[in-house]
Amino acid sequence: MLKIGNDSFQSRLLLGTGKYPNFDVQKEAVEASETEILTFTVRRMNIFEPSQPNFLEKLDLEKYTFLPNTAGAKTAEEAVRHAKLAKASGLCDMVKVEVIGCDKTLLPDPVETLKATEELVKEGFIVLPYTSDDVVLARRLEELGAHAIMPGASPIGSGQGIINPLNLSFIIEQSNVPVIVDAGIGSPADAAYAMELGADAVLLNTAVSAVEDPVRMAKAMKLAIEAGRLGFEAGRIPKKRYATASSPAEGMSIG
Amino acid sequence: MELKINGEIVTVPDTVQHVSDLVEHFQLEKRVLMIEHNESILEKDHHPKAEVKDGDKIEIVQFVGGG
Numbered sequence: 001m002l003k004i005g006n007d008s009f010q011s012r013l014l015l016g017t018g019k020y021p022n023f024d025v026q027k028e029a030v031e032a033s034e035t036e037i038l039t040f041t042v043r044r045m046n047i048f049e050p051s052q053p054n055f056l057e058k059l060d061l062e063k064y065t066f067l068p069n070t071a072g073a074k075t076a077e078e079a080v081r082h083a084k085l086a087k088a089s090g091l092c093d094m095v096k097v098e099v100i101g102c103d104k105t106l107l108p109d110p111v112e113t114l115k116a117t118e119e120l121v122k123e124g125f126i127v128l129p130y131t132s133d134d135v136v137l138a139r140r141l142e143e144l145g146a147h148a149i150m151p152g153a154s155p156i157g158s159g160q161g162i163i164n165p166l167n168l169s170f171i172i173e174q175s176n177v178p179v180i181v182d183a184g185i186g187s188p189a190d191a192a193y194a195m196e197l198g199a200d201a202v203l204l205n206t207a208v209s210a211v212e213d214p215v216r217m218a219k220a221m222k223l224a225i226e227a228g229r230l231g232f233e234a235g236r237i238p239k240k241r242y243a244t245a246s247s248p249a250e251g252m253s254i255g
Numbered sequence: 256m257e258l259k260i261n262g263e264i265v266t267v268p269d270t271v272q273h274v275s276d277l278v279e280h281f282q283l284e285k286r287v288l289m290i291e292h293n294e295s296i297l298e299k300d301h302h303p304k305a306e307v308k309d310g311d312k313i314e315i316v317q318f319v320g321g322g
Contacts, residue, residue, distance in 0.1 A: 016322025026320075041321025042289070044261045044314065050282040056318045057287055071321050084296045085316055088289040156322070183322075205322030 002201050004178055005094070005126035005147045007065060009036045012195070013225050014067065014180060015218070016205025023055055025214055030059075033218035039067045039096060039203065042085050061091065067128065069096040076115035083120055095120060096150065096182075096203075097129040106156040110137050114144065121145035130182050133167040139174055148177050150203060153194060154184030157206040161190035165197055172198040188217075188224035195228025196236070256309045267307075275302040277313070289316050 002009040015035040020026035030038065038059075046052055056066070068086035073079035076099065083095040097116045101109025113129050114137075120127045121144060128148045129141050138149045151171050154160035161184060162168060172179045178200035185191050185204040194202050202225055211217045258265050258277075271277050274292055278284050290297045291314040292305050307313075 017320040018322045019320065039322055040318040042316050043319045045283070045286070045288055045317040047260060047265075047281045047283065047315055050286070054287070054317060055320055066318070068318065069321055081296075085289045085291060085314075086318070088296050088298055089287055089318070090299050091287065203322070 002178060004128070007126075009065070009201075011036045011222070012201040012229055013191075013222055014039065014182075014201055014203035015208065016203065017055055017209075018205050019209040020214060023053060023058060026055060026209070027058065029208055029214040029218040032215050033208070033222050035064075035222075037065045037067050039069055039205070040086075041069050041071045042082050043072075065094065066092040067094045067096050068092055069098045069130070070116070071098045071100070073099050073116075074101070074109070074112070075099065076112045076119060079112070079116035080119050080123075083116075083125055084123070087125070093124070094126040094128065094147075097127060107132055107152075110134065113137075114140060117141055117146050118144045128180065133164045133171065135167055135170045135174065138171045138179075142175060142177055146177060148180050148200075149175055150180045150182035152183035153181050153190065156183045157210075158184050159186030159207060160184050161186045162193055162197075165193070168194070168199070169197050188220045191221050192224040192228035192231070195225050196231050198232050201225075256307070258307065258310070259312045261314060271307055273303050274305040274307060274313075277307055278302060278315075281315075283315070287317060290314065291316070 002012050011034050013033055013035045014037040015033050016039045070079035070082040073082050079099050099109045099112040100106050108130055117127050117129045126147045128150050129146050130150045133151045153162045180201040180203050181194040181199045182203040185207045191202045208214050208217045271280050293312050
């Protein structure tokens with residue numbers, strides 16, 4: 001069971017809602033993933049097109065927890081504004097703090113992320129900051145009251161997978177709040193690896209939405225995350241330099 | 256009356272007195288939306304109470320796909 005703030009979730013997959021080919025495929029992918037938490041972002045509405053389709057409005061609002069992000073914010077102040085706008089919908093009290101500090105790598109600005117986290121915790125939000133894999137920064141975010149830590153596996157949308165498992169494992173080891181590996185996941189193997197490292201959950205978007213068959217991939221990710229978690233809970237064998245036979249040596253010479 | 260909505264100057268009839276009237280004017284009452292009125296974010300139950308005046312700055316935003 002994944003616990004964030006006062007809420008509990010069966011699924012350990014958090015799914016982004018960007019870049020799907022169309023709403024029908026997206027809806028099917030969301031269902032196949034069995035996710036309970038969907039991320040969104042806040043943008044201006046085209047007020048001259050009242051019937052413009054909107055994915056969130058097609059969902060059973062009771063069935064999902066909404067995790068708005070603050071994407072587009074470059075300062076703590078902008079992130080706080082995004083979060084408050086999202087909360088004014090009356091649909092959510094969680095927020096993924098995302099303050100980008102570099103347009104090329106989309107890596108988060110650590111200073112602004114800290115400031116936004118501090119402010120939003122004070123304002124009573126359930127705060128999930130997207131951060132780099134910096135171990136000390138993760139600790140500082142937790143000390144400020146973050147309800148989960150979301151270190152990136154590799155740059156957003158890059159599909160490079162987990163490039164620093166050591167740092168992620170340090171973050172997982174030290175954290176008293178859930179660690180959700182967010183960004184950079186490319187394949188089910190990456191998602192399973194994150195879970196085997198002991199992550200509490202994985203947040204991904206492009207790895208599902210931008211593939212040829214997002215519905216199939218959504219299911220693959222769900223299974224990978226479950227498998228990775230089970231593997232972690234079971235406890236893997238230690239790595240050894242040389243072979244150890246699985247079959248007994250006794251009774252080899254039958255004749 | 257002229258308002259600045261989402262960065263654009265928009266003329267609305269004088270029957271629009273409150274933020275909720277504005278939402279109805281644009282036929283957005285069934286949409287999931289959030290409103291910022293002169294840089295102050297409005298809770299939904301404040302839409303019928305917030306008075307709109309000429310020159311006001313209004314942001315009407317929604318949730319869109321994102322990761």
